[in-house]
Amino acid sequence: MALDRTPPPNDLNAFWMPFTANRQFKKAPRMFVAAEGMYYTTSDGRQVLDGTAGLWCCNAGHKRPRIVEAIQRQAAELDYAPAFQMGHPLAFELANRLIGIAPENMDHVFFANSGSESVETALKIAIAWHRARGEGSRTRLIGRERGYHGVNFGGISVGGIVNNRRMFGSLLTGVDHLPNTHLPENAWTKGQPAHGAHLADELERIVALHGAETIAACIVEPVAGSTGVLLPPKGYLERLREICTRHGILLIFDEVITGFGRLGSPFAAQHMDVLPDMITCAKGLTNGVIPMGAVLTTAEIHDAFMQGPEHLIELFHGYTYSGNPIASAAGIATLETYREDALFERCAEIAPYWQEALHSLKGTRHVIDIRNMGLIGAIELEPLAGAPTKRAFSAFLEAYEKGVLIRTTGDIIALSPPLIVEKPQIDRIVETIGTVLTALD
């Protein structure tokens, strides 16, 4: 008989954790075992206030009954249907509902299972679209320094976070990057900063360098989240749109964190009044409950593929779990929850309070900048000399001990509470951070 190599259930060794300091974690694990509303419950029975909506994804808060019931019902009814050459009604219904809340130029939805896959999908559609229209030389992709577009090869190629790129050998060729939008003169700005619209003109320089006829698409996060919340200067996205249009370049908004109400509108595109050609989304699409991502496109992009004999596949791309029935059920229930509770409007209402609460930390020890928009916030810390990221990581650990979940990236505390957050909970998040920073080396 083969030896049973199964470690005991509570052994922490086998699971190689993502984007985690594994050795540190396994010495002092932080485990969540339950969640409801604004709170997590830890394995030692403590309540932890969620200042990050999980990972920017549980926009409606935790354990929402409608979503829980929809998943349970769907698992018992139709667990899986082949995603290729077969359909099931809920994927179509979810696509329709998404179009219902999307910017007016979005007419079609391609489903994926994560933000990373949505990005790969959008980049591939962009290149294939130009080719389908007879502009096959347009293969170059433009991203932005400090951008985050997930962790697959396309995403890290257009992304601009060095740690996510440098270990992984050759990335996509034919990629260029715009400068990031972070300018020192914008420090302490509330909302969109005043300076920096001209940074979009760098796209003109890239066009002049390579020729517009080589460029397929430009992808940016309307608000760069994972790098530590960098906001678009006033006029910047508008100018990017204008340059893309002038040169026939598709503009992709990666709305994996800004989608689903984070800025007070369904998508940032509506909040900023700038229409991209494609939107990638994930996370809040299912309230983080079941993995799902999506790419929204215009009819112009979709229709260019609907050519040739009808029995042929038009786009050689897709995933086993594209539009998975349980994910679709979760997505529909999530959108219903957002609507019933008017959560996008709620975000817009509470955002001014959030802004003032966050900026009240100006003058707190170690704080060198504070930025915010919608229910997003960032508190940038002076790095500990010789040990970048350590101070922020210590703040994260201390806040967790005090019952508040924050997130850090580099030396920046990034905050994104669920859209159901109440004013006293905002106060608690901010007070806890203040106390923690004041006591920290």
Ligand SMILES: Cc1ncc(COP(=O)(O)O)c(C=O)c1O
């Ligand atoms: C803007 C953006 N794009 C893509 C991703 C990747 O999403 P996922 O982790 O679901 O692959 C993220 C994740 O944080 C993101 O913020």
